[in-house]
Amino acid sequence: MSVSNKMISRNLWKQRIGYGAADFASNLVWQMISLYLLYFYTDVMLLNVKSISLMFIVTRCIDALLDLFTGYLIDHTNTRWGRSRPFFLYGAIPFAIFAILAFSVPNLSHTGKLVYAYITYICLMFIYGVVNIPLSSILPSLTADINERTMLTTSRKFFAFLGSALVSSSTLGMVAFFGKGDEAKGFKIVMIIFAVIGSLLLLFTFATVKERVKIIDQPKVSVKESVKSLSKNRPWKIFALNAIFMWTANFLENGALIYYYSYNVGDKTLVSKIATIISMVPIIVNFSVPILAKKLGKRNLFVIASIIEVFGLIVVLIGGINRSIIIIGAFIIGAGQGIKNSIYFSIQADPIDYGEWKTGINTAGIMSSVNGFIGKCSQAISGGLSGLLLSYGAYKANSEVQSTKALLVIKSMYIYIPVVLVILSIITMLFYNLDKEYPKIKEELEKRNKEVEV
DSSP, X not given: OOHHHHHHHHHHHXXXXXXXXXXXXXXXXXXXXXXXXXHIIIIISOOOHHHHHHHHHHHHHHHHHHHHHHHHHHHTXXXXXXXXXXXXHHHHHHHHHHHHHHXXXXXXXXXXXXXXXXXXXXXXXXXXXXXXXXXXXXXXHHOSOHHHXXXXXXHHHHHHHHHHHHHHHHXXXXXXXXXXXXXXXXXXHHHHHHHHHHHHHHHHHHHXXXXXXXXXXXXXXXXXXXXXXXXXXXXXXXXXXXXHXXXXXXXXXXXXXXXXXXXXXXXXXXXXXHHHHHHHHHHHHGGGHHHHHHXXXXXXXXXXXXXXXXXXXXXXXXXXXXHHHHHHHHHHHHHHHHHHHHHHHHHHHHHHHHHHHHHSOOOHHHHHHHHHHHHHHHHHHHXXXXXXXXXXXXXOTTOSSOOHHHHHHXXXXXXXXXXXXXXXXXXXXXXXXXXXXXXXXXXXXXXXXHHHHO
């Protein structure tokens, strides 16, 4: 390998690692939210279940709108560092501060704690969007090579799964160690550790990624024009509908995990084990994604991975309280989710190019923020539904046993409803056909941009 080729390879890997580091940072907090925030509110902060249900719906709808604002800011940002890259720099420290505050229990009345939860959760999720939405919007600017984009998203998901695995495997043990029986103290210390690491990694990402692909200067585009452009983007509309089903299933399943294994299976030690398996297996299967995507196509790989995930959930259901069968099911779920989530983020960048080809408008920021908006709406649906179901099932916080009705509700949250939603996701993606058209679209876009430069 020549010196120049070595330098190119070194720069590619530097950017891949830097790009992935931001999602490692994001997932230190995201996995805490997904796995433990509902439990933190019900069993540590001791908030009323119905109040939590309403709070999740209200705060996540507000947060979804704030994501649109973040996307608008990205599309209208123009600095020497690029459009998306500055957000890693400016969002790093606020990200750590609000993560710590969200997992702290104030010395207030029940109403005071609920208001505190509203404020800290809205602020945390807004800042999360500020540092996470740019991960999607920056991708088309990092490289024009579709295979390198898949490599970058593979790196991103590898580090994301690594961050998730760290949280899944260590959190409850660290909470017990630092809290010494006081879960409120334990959760706060654990979040301080994760938040500081995450903040430093976001600064590392800012230092190591570069927006190399020149975006041809365009007239300033209004939100109305951007939304109009999205309305003409058929592949994105299909992808967006799929995202609602996919993420709602994911959030429901993650949020119910600690309840399902604590009460339905009757073994709280399985919580960390299963969460770790579902986080670690994707790290391994993630490396197969670029190869499988080339052979099968992105859409087909997504569908196959979703089918594998459904099969894994069914295995867990059949396993009942049999630990061995449950663990086998967890491995299958992890494999399906790992491949699916990785290829999902690779697919996400392609409708951006389709939209620019179709309408002449590059809406990387607004499209990424709308995708984030959809994710937050899915969170609102899953959070609100979780609270309502737990309330309907008469769930009792910190109780050693739950009623038959409560156990059925928890099983529905962890298995039944996610299975239905993933099947709907599969059906939706069968209508996505951009993989076949994409090479021609990319060729025409590159030709168009060269003509503008000349």
